Amino acid sequence: MSSPVGLHRVVTPAGVLPQAAQRLDASGPIATDEVRITVERLNLDAASFHQLRSAHDGDGDAVRAAVLAIINERGKMQNPVTGSGGMLIGTVDEVGPDSPLGLKPGDRVATLVSLTLTPLQITDGLADWDGLSEQVPAKGWAVLFGRSIAAVLPDDLPAETALAVFDVCGAPALTDRIVRRYTSADGRSASSRAAPTVAVLGGAGKSGSLSLAAAARAGARTVGIVPNEREQQLLQSVGIADHVALADARDPVALAEAVTAALGGPADVTVVCVDVPGCEHGAILATAEGGTVIFFSMATSFPAAALGAEGLAADVTMLIGNGYLPGHADFALEIFRAVPGVRELFAVRAAR
């Protein structure tokens, strides 16, 4: 009897969920509610790749060997240091008769659940990967459980592009949901007849740019915060934020001043999309009383956020950014197609 959350694939330790497992069973035969995917490409989580690259001094061969060793030992790609994984792209090979995912053999898909819980076996030694990029050409297979998420790749976009959008698609969807609470009948801003204000830390990044565009579509006035002049020029040139401001998100006082100067006051919603530690207090200090901070950065420290809000006597709602909302993949693709500035920004980042 297979479990919709994959309990039957956990080897060690017994009884935990696949993500918490040290080792998964990635063998090929599938249960009646599972789907087997022929892998084409892995997209490693940015934090994971950066950790591996710096641990191996940028030596691509050593990074490749490290990734292979992790997958062979764990039956999944989960960086033991960062705890993070990534996602993959491939073609549906076999669909169990009881699978609820609506996929059929031959569909080219991206998995929208993390590699940290996806049974994975590599058969080509990652021979086509130089170890120098997050995008990993790969041969092998992966298994999806009953309760899992995979999106069929769109025809109008390159697979790499769609994958890059899917990788961060939770951020614009949750930003949209939260901003609309501040524009709805019960929101403070609606009653005061002013658009809600949104600050996005790391606005020139992938999740940041999609979040800025989502906030604007939901009716917000926005500021994108960037850490240096290059990002500042980039974000200004693509025109997806009402304001662009330069500030170190790790410096609470400087960040709060930059946001307040741009928006005329602290933000109703602050979205944290920068993958560096120490942005919690700045995000809280930059947010208005009754406002919301959405933390999407995996570098977020739970105690720093909780104690920071208390220490600043700040009545702000703090959300742990959930990578899943129903319809999040389609929503992100819709924004990507509709907003030229977001596409330009993704193209620039991909070219770097």
Added chain:
Amino acid sequence: MSSPVGLHRVVTPAGVLPQAAQRLDASGPIATDEVRITVERLNLDAASFHQLRSAHDGDGDAVRAAVLAIINERGKMQNPVTGSGGMLIGTVDEVGPDSPLGLKPGDRVATLVSLTLTPLQITDGLADWDGLSEQVPAKGWAVLFGRSIAAVLPDDLPAETALAVFDVCGAPALTDRIVRRYTSADGRSASSRAAPTVAVLGGAGKSGSLSLAAAARAGARTVGIVPNEREQQLLQSVGIADHVALADARDPVALAEAVTAALGGPADVTVVCVDVPGCEHGAILATAEGGTVIFFSMATSFPAAALGAEGLAADVTMLIGNGYLPGHADFALEIFRAVPGVRELFAVRAAR
């Protein structure tokens, strides 16, 4: 010129907020918007005290020396391992003419901002403390900034009791606010004419019992989850939960089964009040689609929660428990006074 958040008291590193500082200036003269408190007692954060006790094998003298060394070196009580502090009780000694806190000399108060950001100097070497309890009799002084929180101690309760209530007063206040969203006109539960359901992990603890009582007052049907038979008997005997269930909160599958069995389905709101790592996935799995998880445990891992929800394809809102909401101290005292079972439970825990 003093800063309402205490920037002028930060010695190292320069420019950070007091909580992030390695060292604060705890000297006695106060700025015009500050308040100086004569300290009577510190209440160490549970996680901090347990870490110190276990690091020193339960040797009270060594624990006392360690706490003294931290305060002397840092100008505040912030455990460098756990990052947490606690709170204090004392008497208002001097009030700057521009202080907005509404205190006057002679008021007996508890500080409701963390010791991790409160300038503190100890003058008696903690001579009256045996190092074996979180409650630390102490002589010395502490400083409150303009934007800070202190509550005048009530006349009808012992100071130690009020302090224990204040220490966790954010939990019942936020639980109340969230549960009422599920009982309001727009909530799913109200439209289906059923009371929202709430699971509290660690229901027999201080924050847990207050949260259970707050949930019940807000109209919820509740289950308190406890880790062993002693806690189970205790929680059942005080009668503050509709159901009491035994489960290891670190075991997602067992926890979700226990909650579902007690409530007839997953919970609308799950409140995590157990200070052990690894409860994130269980809390998510025990929560209904569209539900909310409130994490109050400082042992919560941000990545485990974020990746867990994604991996389980769970559309749940995940909140970082904020220790501050306006009126939280009075709200917690009100529940404490009104619910005999909560008082009994606090008394039993204090006697242990």
